[in-house]
Amino acid sequence: MEHILQKIKEYKRIIIHKHIRPDGDCYGAGFGLKAILQETFPEKEVYVVGETAEYVKFIGEPDVIPDDYFKGALSIVIDTASASRVADQRFSLSDYVIKIDHHIAIEDFGNYQYVDTTRAATAQIILEFYLKFKDELKFNMKAAEALYTGIITDTGRFKYRSVTADTLKDVAFLVEYGLDFTSILGMLDIKSENLLKLQGYVLSNFEKTPNGVAYIKMKPEIIEKHQVSLEEATSLVNELSVLEDCPVWMLFAEYENNFVRGRLRSRAPAIDKLANKYNGGGHKLACGANLGDWDTVEKLLVDADELVREYKNSII
Ligand SMILES: [Mn+2]
Incomplete structure (x- = not known):
């Protein structure tokens, strides 16, 4: 210093x-x-x-x-x-x-x-x-x-x-x-009406993997329909942080040139290695991943699901 x-x-x-x-x-x-x-x-x-x-x-x-x-x-x-x-x-x-x-x-x-x-x-x-x-x-x-x-x-x-x-x-x-x-x-804490409605969409339309990864695919048409910025839309990742059986949650969206990125979050198992595997990184419990396309999202979800399975087995 x-x-x-x-x-x-x-x-x-x-x-x-x-x-x-x-x-x-x-x-x-x-x-x-x-x-x-x-x-x-x-x-x-x-x-x-x-x-x-x-x-x-x-x-x-x-x-x-x-x-x-x-x-x-x-x-x-x-x-x-x-x-x-x-x-x-x-x-x-x-x-x-x-x-x-x-x-x-x-x-x-x-x-x-x-x-x-x-x-x-x-x-x-x-x-x-x-x-x-x-x-x-x-x-x-x-x-x-x-x-x-x-x-x-x-x-x-x-x-x-x-x-x-x-x-x-x-x-x-x-x-x-x-x-x-x-x-x-x-x-x-102030939110626009549009963002509040998109928050409602996230809470009603998120998906889950078998072992407990909650995720939302924030497709461009959803963002367009709600008329919010990409930044605002992706800020909603932590809406999924409270699900009792999902210690890991994610939000995926398309960025410039339709390039797909993910926001990965966890309240227990470390996810930074997983993010590294998908050209990302950050902190142990909060990472970004650079996926490219939606097929790669599916691959990441398979790996993330396995990570959560191992984590749940380790704490029993
Ligand atoms: Mn920081």
Whole structure:
């Protein structure tokens, strides 16, 4: 972390990169870091690049910057395990690249990497970065709101096993700082009527494998019929998290060029190896998989079903 602070001090222009298909954590960590750096070093230029995400857009608006801004700049890539998932690939034009992440490392990239898989969110790492250098860095309410949003979205509102006492101690700082966490939770819970109806569709139309993998195929025609974004539609994966006999649940959808991806979730058996087999990865209990077509979904479901069968046998 000393090295990261050193590099931040060294560069005049700092560009923060989210990952493609941004989530609450990369938004929160990115805009949280931006707020801290802008508050501390008003003479520096700090940008956050990459796509927008509708449900967390209250945190900040990504910057659109020309190619020549990258020359001589410091790029900080957050919450992204592999180079191909970095939103705005122009980080390769930067002078120095730092990766800050909490995912299981699947690929080395950049000049310096700070990866801590014991942290529930990248936003938590950014908060700890601030707390470590409290005497040198400044903080503001924008940073507090962004980092809190990152932490609660990546922990399912402090529900996942990734939460530790440290997570709560770190967040205690935000509460002491005066953060209105109730209003942030309220903003995150708001859903459009269309999305609420799609939620109803998911609950009525999910399927199950024989041993207990619950899944929903979020086909393009369903998304179109409900007039929601792909991002909103795929955010419904955890609607299936509460089924008593299904410790693993998944959502599949078509992305660009009809490429099928899956969101894989588990409350007990580790699924990261399964995700690796299907060109994906992430955390032990929450992964993405790059499947390509719907036939491959069927293959993954067979493997996932076997994984759940073995898991259920192991606990009897
Ligand atoms: Mn994250």
